Amino acid sequence: RNIKLLSVKSGKVFRSIETSFSSRSLTYFGGKFIVCPDKGQIQEVSLVDDRINIIGNNLVSTCVASSGNNVFSKKRATHTIVCHNKIGDILWTFLNETVLTGPSGIAADEHGNIFVVGGKSKNVVAITSDGSTYKILLSEKDLCNSPRAVCYNSKLKYLPVSNETDG
Numbered sequence: 001r002n003i004k005l006l007s008v009k010s011g012k013v014f015r016s017i018e019t020s021f022s023s024r025s026l027t028y029f030g031g032k033f034i035v036c037p038d039k040g041q042i043q044e045v046s047l048v049d050d051r052i053n054i055i056g057n058n059l060v061s062t063c064v065a066s067s068g069n070n071v072f073s074k075k076r077a078t079h080t081i082v083c084h085n086k087i088g089d090i091l092w093t094f095l096n097e098t099v100l101t102g103p104s105g106i107a108a109d110e111h112g113n114i115f116v117v118g119g120k121s122k123n124v125v126a127i128t129s130d131g132s133t134y135k136i137l138l139s140e141k142d143l144c145n146s147p148r149a150v151c152y153n154s155k156l157k158y159l160p161v162s163n164e165t166d167g
Contacts, residue, residue, distance in 0.1 A: 003033060003045060017050050025063040025106075027071070029086065034071055036061045042073060044086070056088020067108035070129075074103040074116070081106070081116055083131055092131035099134060100125050105149040107159070115159055117147040124150060124161055 001022055005015040021037035028034075033045040034055065042059040045052050059082070061073035070091065072083050079101050081094040094100075102120030109115075112129030115137070122140040124147055127133070138144040138161065148164040 003035070017045060017047075019045065019052065025061075027064050027066040029066040029071060034064050034066060034086075036064050036073065042071075042088070055086070056084065056090075059084065059088050063104065063106045065106045065108040065114060067110060067112045067114075067129075070108075070112055072106055072108055072114045074106060079103060081114070081127065081131075083114075094127050094131045094134070096134070099123075099136065105147070105162075107150045107152040109152050110154050115150050115152060117150050117161065119147060119164075122147065124159075 001019050003017040004013045006013045021040060023035050024038055025036040026033045031047055035043050035045055037043060042055045042061055043052050044055050060076045062076050064071060064073045069085060070083050071086060072081060075082055079095060079097050081103060083091045085091060100116060100118045100121055102118055103116050104119040105117035107115045114127050116125050118125060122144055123136050124138040126135045126137050145166055146164040147161055149162045151160050
């Protein structure tokens with residue numbers, strides 16, 4: 001029920017922001033964190049004054065990433081990826097259950113392309129910044145047996161993917 005900021009250099013917490021909810025995922029976006037509470041709607045947490053605001057009318061998600069002016073999230077209890085702006089207006093949705101099922105991790109690059117882990121489809125899918133096209137980057141054939149999380153490193157142009165059961 002809090003967000004802890006820690007120094008990568010020292011490994012010590014230098015600030016803690018109290019919240020009224022447990023979080024499943026968060027991303028940094030223009031001086032604020034966009035947070036997916038364990039229950040409820042996506043919320044914005046200000047680093048300036050710790051103020052918490054709900055984003056949109058009904059954006060309920062379990063994982064989130066951001067790039068530029070866009071926020072990308074996975075709608076709770078669906079296989080749908082949503083792109084929306086900071087106030088919650090939905091810009092596009094991606095739903096193709098033959099390609100992506102059980103999304104469990106999401107990351108974005110500096111161009112707004114997103115990378116989504118399909119936990120049930122056992123793959124990693126890249127979706128273009130406008131949501132119109134996709135490419136399967138890794139599949140079960142690539143030893144992607146139980147993908148769980150993904151992170152994009154813009155400096156090195158790396159896409160680390162973690163597997164839940166076999167590392």
